[in-house]
Amino acid sequence: MKIAVVLGTRPEIIKMAPIIDEIIKRGIDLTLIHTGQHYDKEMSDNFFKDLEIPAPDYNIHVGSGSHGKQTGLMMEGIEEVLVDEKPDIVLVQGDTNAVLAGALVASKLHIAVGHVEAGLRSFDMTMPEEINRRACDVTSTMYFIPTEESAINLLAEGFSRKNLIITGNTVVDxxxxxxxxxxxxxxxxxxxxxxxxxxxxxxxxxxxxxxxxxxxxxxxxxxxxxxxxxxxxxxxxxxxxxxxxxxxxxxxxxxxxxxxxxxxxxxxxxxxxxxxxxxxxxxxxxxxxxxxxxxxxxxxxxxxxxxxxxxxxxxxxxxxxxxxxxxxxxxxxxxxxxxxxxxxxxxNAENPYGQGDSAQKTVDAIQDYYDNGLLDIKA
Ligand code: UD1
Ligand code: UDP
CATH class of the missing domain: 3.40.50.2000 (Glycogen Phosphorylase B;)
Incomplete structure (x- = not known):
């Protein structure tokens, strides 16, 4: 099995790091794609070092720009990589422009999309993040959901219960x-x-x-x-x-x-x-x-x-x-x-985001889908 991980900003590096660790630990093939949305050392490289994750295999270097420009450049770059690498699933995390770009490109290439931190809703469509997360959820195959509340958001929008996997949030890990x-x-x-x-x-x-x-x-x-x-x-x-x-x-x-x-x-x-x-x-x-x-x-x-x-x-x-x-x-x-x-x-408020085993649950579910042929979305 080959998993591609797309990330581009500080929080994505932090929240994907436990999943990247888990993929590597299990000897699964990993393709790591950085969109380059965050590029200052303090917003990107330092996190690879602190979190001890490998340098990206690809950096698309999109840099700063308008939403359309940034997302368009990301889509072009991600598409090239995915056509070459042919992963079984593409993982995106959260609600940034990388999530929108990665999900659109992968789904159109008929590659399964796994949305980490799926189902969050602010119900505020003036936020670019709300547009990104909603669009990503429409194209996803697997939904890694932090809490029951987020699962309810997806059920209310008519998403099938069977692909909703409550994992907690990798931020706890x-x-x-x-x-x-x-x-x-x-x-x-x-x-x-x-x-x-x-x-x-x-x-x-x-x-x-x-x-x-x-x-x-x-x-x-x-x-x-x-x-x-x-x-x-x-x-x-x-x-x-x-x-x-x-x-x-x-x-x-x-x-x-x-x-x-x-x-x-x-x-x-x-x-x-x-x-x-x-x-x-x-x-x-x-x-x-x-x-x-x-x-x-x-x-x-x-x-x-x-x-x-x-x-x-x-x-x-x-x-x-x-x-x-x-x-x-x-x-x-x-x-x-x-x-x-x-x-x-x-x-003393109780932490709703799990016990720190979210990455493990996420990769367990991906392995299970792969073993049962469920990542083959053309089938
Ligand atoms: C982005 C995400 C936001 C996330 C945040 C995390 C989108 C739409 N927004 O917002 O959801 O919460 O990252 O921090 O994806 N800049 C630099 N150096 C850098 C990066 C940015 O100087 O390394 C400056 C540039 O002037 C740029 C501005 O910050 O125009 C905004 O960066 P951008 O990546 O567009 O959005 P963020 O506000 O970081
Ligand atoms: N963070 C950090 N250094 C800082 C500021 C934030 O390591 O100087 C981390 C913080 O621990 C959190 C993440 O960055 O995990 C949040 O990123 P940000 O606020 O940029 O994005 P958001 O979560 O709002 O998308």
Whole structure:
């Protein structure tokens, strides 16, 4: 059996790493295709190193661009590779443009598509990610679904129950596998070492990169107004390149960077990031993966969005949606800091994303489908 894995951005590398490990461990043939959507060392190469996965067999080097350009170039590049490599199944993960490109190309070549993290829905069609994940689900053969809630989304859309496989989320595998390794190694990033994170109190880890926040001056200004008043916290902000660019263009970067309690640093490697978040009192984010990681490592999360495709984290009690609303950000952050009972309830929220055996379940299911001829979608 040959499995092709398509990935292109930071979260895909992190969440595919446990599956790549599992494929290699079982001696299954692997073709690893990087679309090149993320290309800075801090957004790509460093994760291959930290997660100890092999360098891609192919890099399509699409770089940055409009959605149409990026997706089109990816499709052309992926098609060439798949025609040559003839894998039995193509795995894509999540909701990025690589997911759309990989799923469209593979399905038209009559190659089975396995969607890792299938079935998530924000029900917000203004998000490119919602379009990508829905289109991918339409073309997929196997659905690796993190939770029952996501399975229900697919059943409600009429997908057949028989190809829905509840696996948990591979983010838990990655977290469990690397947190101890990270703690033993200590911080590698110089800015973090200089900040003496180990002895720092009241850490708030901040990440944001969603277009609907960082490309919108009004929303990002409202978030920054809240950050200014959160001066009882040490805010560590590994800034996504998209966010750096937009803050600079709005003239807001220096204003934020000049605040004594805000430390803007470059994006950091996975082992450093896991240590930072696990030492934090609070995570403030609009990241998808970070909402899942927060509940996995028992750190309260406030999500800078008005909806989420990860509602399980909210119903479990580990995550609160605060949007870009200054009052909601401040009230909830201050409550987490000052109300121990409230913070403990958030910390103790049950993790809905499984036990860290998601990659194993995913590759078990693929092997089973292969052995029973179910990956042959022309049959
Ligand atoms: C992409 C994904 C998003 C995911 C995020 C993870 C899509 C539609 N979006 O968003 O779902 O949550 O990755 O981080 O697939 N840039 C650099 N260096 C890089 C990469 C990007 O400077 O290595 C800058 C470029 O100016 C680029 C901008 O960041 O235009 C945005 O990058 P892009 O990959 O288009 O989208 P993300 O916001 O990263
Ligand atoms: N992450 C990291 N270093 C950073 C910021 C984030 O390693 O400086 C990791 C984080 O642990 C999570 C993933 O990147 O697993 C989330 O990626 P991102 O927020 O870019 O994308 P999303 O999950 O929103 O698609």
């Amino acid at each position: 990655a977290c469990f596998r690397h947190l101890e390794i990270a703690r033993k190694r200590g911080f590698e990033d110089e800015s973090l070492a200089e900040l003496d994170i180990d002895n720092m109190k009241n850490i708030l880890t901040l990440t944001m990169h969603r277009a609907e926040n960082v490309d919108d001056k009004e929303r990002v200004t409202s978030i920054i107004e809240a950050l200014k008043e959160l001066d009882q916290m040490n805010i560590i902000f590994p800034i996504h390149p998209r966010t750096k660019k937009t803050l600079e263009s709005f003239g807001l970067f220096d204003e934020l960077n000049n605040l004594n309690h805000v430390h803007i640093i470059k994006p950091i490697g996975y082992l450093d990031f896991l240590q930072l978040t696990s030492k934090s009192s609070l995570i403030l984010t609009d990241s998808g993966g970070l909402q899942e990681e927060a509940i996995t490592i028992n750190v309260p999360a406030l999500t800078l969005r008005y909806n989420t495709e990860r509602p399980e984290t909210v119903t479990a009690g580990g995550n609160i949606l605060v949007g870009s609303d200054k009052k909601a950000i401040l009230e909830n952050a201050e409550k987490i800091l000052n109300d121990k009972e409230f913070a403990d309830r958030m910390r």
